[in-house]
Amino acid sequence: MSVETRWSAWGEEIAVQVTENAALGPAVGLVGAVLSDAEAACSLRRGDAEIHAVNLAQGQPVRVSVRLSGLLRSALWVARMTDGAVSPLAVEESPPGVPPIHPEPTFADIQIDDATVLAPWGVSLDVTDTAKADTADRAAALAGNRLECGVLVRIGSVVATAGHCPAGGWQVDVPGHGPVELPTRAAMATVGTDLTYGEHDPVSGQWEQVTVVADDGLWAYGGAAAAIRRGLGAVSWLEEQALAARLVDRLGRIYTTSRWSRPHAA
Incomplete structure (x- = not known):
């Protein structure tokens, strides 16, 4: 028997069970x-969020809080794990008359020292998006350790336990x-092409929806978002990552990885 409550925050429905x-x-x-x-550290919709100082620095080092540093490290970890398919980096267009940046920066150019x-x-x-999953x-x-009970937290489409x-499980x-x-101690994330990821453009392509079960919400989200962007190669990539995943293509056809057939994702 479990109890649940829901509310809205950070542009998402939040559920705690x-x-x-x-x-x-x-x-x-x-x-x-x-x-x-987390929202105070990185929400682009908040004018007082710490991340604005990083974005305005333009090549200058910025001292940030431990929380923002952790969220940035998490985002860069997902970028590395997905070979840049899910990246926190957006290159600004050059003003008229200004030559474009060459070579174009990548997530690997972001440096975090302490x-x-x-x-x-x-x-x-x-x-x-990675910050919501990390959160x-x-x-x-935190709630599970402090309260010594079972806890499920959902932020949007990312669930962590x-x-x-x-x-009977969650x-x-x-x-x-x-x-x-x-x-x-498992997590699930669902990413669909009808969603807008943070401030990024909506994604379109082979898949309508991808759901991934992983050990944590950060990797579940990273795996699902990367699969959406990988198109036809998504299923084989998810198999290589040993992720339990369910994919729905534009025609409504369903594909699953071998690990999805396990009892916890049947």
Whole structure:
């Protein structure tokens, strides 16, 4: 038996589910605090967010908080794991009469030394989506450890779990498919081409929707978003990464990786 509450924050629906009734209020407080810290660090929609200082520095080093440093490191980790298919970097167009940047910067040009960040001139960073996935992981782990109960945290379409799970596992809906059983200390993310990723343009291509189950929300999101962008090569790439995944193409046809057939993602 578990209890749940939902609210809106950071442009997403937030859900918190716990296995102990008395833990729901404290869990909401812990999750809300983690959300607020992350949003203050990197939300491009907030004028006071720390990330604006990095984007305005244009080739100059900037000292940032531990929280923003962690979120930037997470985004760069996903970029490396996906060979740049999911990147936090956006190269600004040069003004008329100004030659374009050459060679064009990549995520590998972002340097983080302790809490000092150096991004090349002409680059803006948007870590909104990886930050939400990272925050779901951190919030679930924090609440599970502090409250010593089972916790599920959902931020938008990213779900992360911690602590012990309820009988029958965590039942999590996959859009257009129904619930799957998610074990504790696992995560799931669904990415669709009808979504806009942070401040980036919507993605179009082979796949309508990709759902990935992984050990944490950051990798579940990274794997699903990378698969959307990889097109025809997505299934083989997901198999190489040993990820449980379900893909729906533009014609409604469903493809799954071998690991999706396991009981926790059946």
